[in-house]
Amino acid sequence: MGESELIRAAQGGDSRAFEQLLDERYSTIYRFSYKWCGNTCDAEDVAQQACIKIAANLKQFNHESKFSTWLYRLVINCAKDWQRQQQRHVTEEPSAEDANVLSSMTEDKADIAVYLGQLLAWVELLGSEFKETLLLVFGEGLSHGEAAKVLNVKESTVSWRIHNVRNKLTEFEKDERGHL
């Protein structure tokens, strides 16, 4: 059964089809959440939230676009909701758990995670739309056109954002060196 049939079956109420669909797609969802949040704990939360949302809203998928496009949009919304909740906790601090997770990884990888986290935070200074564009294009390897469909903007807007992000990245590197 192809994905499209699976979706139709799930929309028709077939729970096994739905389970299979989720099973196949979970890694995509989770990896994207992980890129967004930067730690396993939060990424699991976001992915779980996204799965629940898919269950509730699958019927609204109308097969006009690609399922992955629809999926990305949904996960991005979940991630943004999560972020908004995080901001509500004023006393947010890197918790001990995160530190454990980081230290349990290899030194090298922990560095990458931290570095990426800083980078994303830096890009986000431009605006949250830049972060999601960057994640889709660089993180997920989508074309500008595909990213534009997910974000529901024009392709030129995506290109413009990527251009800005590139400039920002150069700046980020300079800034890093300046600190070093």
Add this chain to the structure above:
Amino acid sequence: MNEQDLEKLFNQNQDVKIDSNAKKRAINLAMAEFSKAQAASPEKGENKADDHQGFFSALRPIKKLASFDWRDVMKNEIKSKVEKWIYGSFAGVSVALFAGFIVLRNPLPFNPTDEIAIDEDLAGIIAEYSVGAKPAEEAPRTIEVTVGKLDRLGKGVRVKAKEELMASSARRSETSQEVIVLADAVSADNSASSAMPALAAEPKKHIRQVSNDGGSGRDNDSAVESELFVAPSLQMASADVMSIRSRTHVPEDKTLLTQKLSRTTVGFSDEYFAQAPQEQRERFEHKDINAVKLVADEPVSTFSVDVDTSSYSFVRQRLNQGYLPNPDAVRVEEFLNYFDYDYPGAKNKSAPFSTNVVVGDSPWKAGNKLLHIGIKGYDIAEQPKSNMVFLLDVSGSMNSRNKLPLVKQSLVLLLDQLRPDDTVAIVVYAGAAGTVLEPTKVKDKQKILSALSRLKAGGSTAGGQGIRLAYQLAEQNFDKNAVNRILLATDGDFNVGVSSPEQLKTLVERKRETGIYLSVLGFGQGNYHDTMMQVLAQNGNGVAAYIDSLGEAQKVLVNEATSSLFTIAKDVKIQIEFNPATVAEYRLIGYETRALAREDFNNDKVDAGDIGSGHTVTALYEITPVGAKSQLIEPTRYTDSKGVDDGKASEGKAGEYALLKLRYKLPKETESTLMTQVIAAENTVDLHSDKTSWRAREFYFSAAVAGFAQLLKNDKYMGEWKFDDAIEMALDTRGRDEYGYRNEFVLLIRKAKIAR
């Protein structure tokens, strides 16, 4: 960095293991949601947005809500030019109308030397509204006069308003004629304004008069409404909020059938407001001071002890600013108990305090005597374990130098007083209540300090919720052997949630029964809500202190930490029975808010004040011995003032003034213990006695404090006694004064002398 690097980075970070448990959990939850979604719409497999959403869904500008993309709204353009014009003019008219109203509501300052001008368009506007409001038969026509030079800005706006109103007023060709008639009426109007001498004397005047008049102007045959705006130097719209509206009747001339009503709107100048003390927004409960009582009528006096001190520090703050306090803010007993007195202490736990009675001559009334009752609790040797919840108000009103920053500093001071294994939790409340710090051991001090330092003020005040949450935390961490206490720091503004004092009181009382006590620290001024503070602390078995400075925080939370926080006896009640053979009249000084009914003394269910470790409590009675000339109440003509006992009961007790009875409960007990002491009818101190002995020193110092407090309260019993007498008396009796509180008291009296 280029994007290849970035992609590589992402790829390197990619090979994260997916936790299969997490995946399973997510999928299970999703399945549950899925079946729920199926159950919700079993037959409809279609889009939810097709569901009917009300009767007029067909008329909605947006057809399909679910698939609708709000971004499209931005792309929409107004299609036709006609539409643009309609919307545009509609918006323009609304703005102009609004501007017109604003101008009408706010007369702006004008120069009294400018000539009086009649503002026609304003007249037109108001004329229209008045006519529109009444049927034509009853009120033939309303004419509007505006006297006054209107500011240019206002005029500019008004011209706009005029444009649309002109159309309607054009119907009335008489408009201009009316205005002329009314110009005459202005001079006639002097009769109306001179009826209010105060306003007539005011040179700056802006008079707007609406007269319901048959066109003949001056005759004033029907009701005249006049609105006088006296607007001196007020500038802004806020003037309206501040203005005091009063209604006055203006007598009119002979043809009058009804009295004329005139409404006066007076806006005060800024200068006036600078003088008006902020205190007006602070709430104090008014209590009449205790009156002199005749022993024959009412030989027994009962009250509960009070260890609160908030009144003194609040008043001190006012006096330091050069203002006399609101008399209701002064509570004599809190003045008395602010100071630590050097009474001989109690020895042990079972009799937790000593009672010391001193009798001497009243300083302010010859012939009268003062009965000084001093109680001192024993000092606990070892500080008990405590479980504290700080409940902090971080609402916007706390955002000033003497509020939240002071709260933080105070709590840091307190932390140093606690034992390392004590627990502390922090709950804040503003728009919503939240836990900032879960119960944490004091030895983990850094964590507590960083939680404290992160606090910021902002938002409204949901006091009720915060209190619930604090109780929840305290219960969570309840320790039977520890002191479980909530420490509330606030400026007293509970404006959301459980906010009626009654409701809060019930809550606090219920929790007290479970062993969680509540103390209140008041901060700041401006909207200080004294009544609420008192209610909370008195019913929560805690103290209410007012912290106006770091010094005061030091006093309450460091020097007196043990007495503020650790109770050694609760529900301490005092009852005095006077001997009618020796005492004619008595008066309890202060303790108005703490009076108890006679029968409540023996009723253990009735709550009363508590005494902390090492606390001293002082109360003063002013008594008039039998035969003294200073008696205030005349004997009655028809009843025997001696009462019915004709001296039998008091026989052989002629040497006694009174019997002092005291009831208390140990902290864990529910039944009270009684202590009694006979007060002999003789002076134990006099003015010449040695001021270094504790009796004389504490007696006269407390008299000075009580006297000062009563002077601030404009007490009617003080006679010729003045601030200077209080200074002199306090100067002699300062004693060792370790922390300088008594010296400060003397300074305070001096400040009161020059305060206004």
